[in-house]
Amino acid sequence: MSPLLEVTDLKKYFATGTSKLLHRPTGQVKAVDGVSLSVEAGQTLGIVGESGCGKSTLARILTRLIDVDSGSIVLNGVDITKLRGAGLQKVRRDIQIIFQDPYNSLNPRHSAGQIIATPMQIQKTVSKKDEVLRVKELLELVGLNPEHYNRFPHEFSGGQRQRIGIARSLALQPKIIVADEPVSALDVSIQAQILNLLEDLQRDLGIAFVFIAHDLSVVRHIADKVAVMYLGKIVEMGSSKVIYANATHPYTKALMSAVPVAKTGTDRKTRILLTGDVPSPIDPPSGCRFRTRCWKAQDICEKLEPDLMDRGDGCVSACHFPEIKA
Numbered sequence: 001m002s003p004l005l006e007v008t009d010l011k012k013y014f015a016t017g018t019s020k021l022l023h024r025p026t027g028q029v030k031a032v033d034g035v036s037l038s039v040e041a042g043q044t045l046g047i048v049g050e051s052g053c054g055k056s057t058l059a060r061i062l063t064r065l066i067d068v069d070s071g072s073i074v075l076n077g078v079d080i081t082k083l084r085g086a087g088l089q090k091v092r093r094d095i096q097i098i099f100q101d102p103y104n105s106l107n108p109r110h111s112a113g114q115i116i117a118t119p120m121q122i123q124k125t126v127s128k129k130d131e132v133l134r135v136k137e138l139l140e141l142v143g144l145n146p147e148h149y150n151r152f153p154h155e156f157s158g159g160q161r162q163r164i165g166i167a168r169s170l171a172l173q174p175k176i177i178v179a180d181e182p183v184s185a186l187d188v189s190i191q192a193q194i195l196n197l198l199e200d201l202q203r204d205l206g207i208a209f210v211f212i213a214h215d216l217s218v219v220r221h222i223a224d225k226v227a228v229m230y231l232g233k234i235v236e237m238g239s240s241k242v243i244y245a246n247a248t249h250p251y252t253k254a255l256m257s258a259v260p261v262a263k264t265g266t267d268r269k270t271r272i273l274l275t276g277d278v279p280s281p282i283d284p285p286s287g288c289r290f291r292t293r294c295w296k297a298q299d300i301c302e303k304l305e306p307d308l309m310d311r312g313d314g315c316v317s318a319c320h321f322p323e324i325k326a
Helices: 055-062 085-091 112-123 128-141 146-150 158-170 188-205 216-222 240-245 250-257 299-303
Strands: 005-018 025-039 044-048 070-075 095-098 176-180 208-213 225-230 233-239
Touching: 005 055, 025 055, 025 225, 025 233, 044 055, 044 216, 055 095, 055 176, 055 208, 095 158, 112 128, 112 146, 112 158, 128 146, 128 158, 158 188, 188 208, 188 216, 208 216, 216 240, 225 240, 225 250, 233 240, 233 250
Parallel strands: 044 208, 044 225, 095 176, 176 208
Antiparallel strands: 005 025, 005 070, 225 233
């Protein structure tokens, strides 16, 4: 059976700088550079990486909020990168997004009820008569009081605002939701509540998630499969259990070593400290993009870009010298 979402060789470059003489861009930010991945129905794919690696750009590409330069996004057997107008509007029912910032992603002039009802009004999926009832059902589904229908965003806490954003994403009964760091702006005590809510919704509604985060402990809690991004590329991908138990890419190893673990004495893992800054996506290093910060780098890493290779257990990584357990 084909995956619900299949992405192949996505690329998105942003022009930067302008030549005074020719009035043309002088460079390009390679935000997403050849990303391929897939998501099964009801599955959660976690995408992790440092700030600036292209995660949020990828989220907006997947939901067609920005256009892709090349590559394909096949949703339910249809390449949505080719769609425009009414065709694209129809597809939006199946793929929705939860934004990172619960404060700026809600219109302060609209009530909670208006915010959640807007997708249904645009898509004309319910009658005006049933709209209020449907919105109140969604409010209750995400743990809010249906009587708060007429309250405005400033009357809610950050966690409650994110619940409104989640309810809005559910309004059209999508098959997949892209969650762009949905808990990073919330207090730690509220993060667990939102994560548990998303898991409950997935179990009850069968929704697939693309869950984007920079916190690996959060992704470990919710994801079935994990993809690690560095400078616009996926450097390692596999099941969550395999990645967390036996990461093979040095960058993934470094990320994992930074995750707090309640262990003491000899059980404590050694923290891997990466030297240097993340290279500019305008002019990424030749060969392996991680080589300038990698303790295993050799001459071949500068000359030849590694492909994603199967390392066993369904895990793939792009490294000339992967750390594979015997």
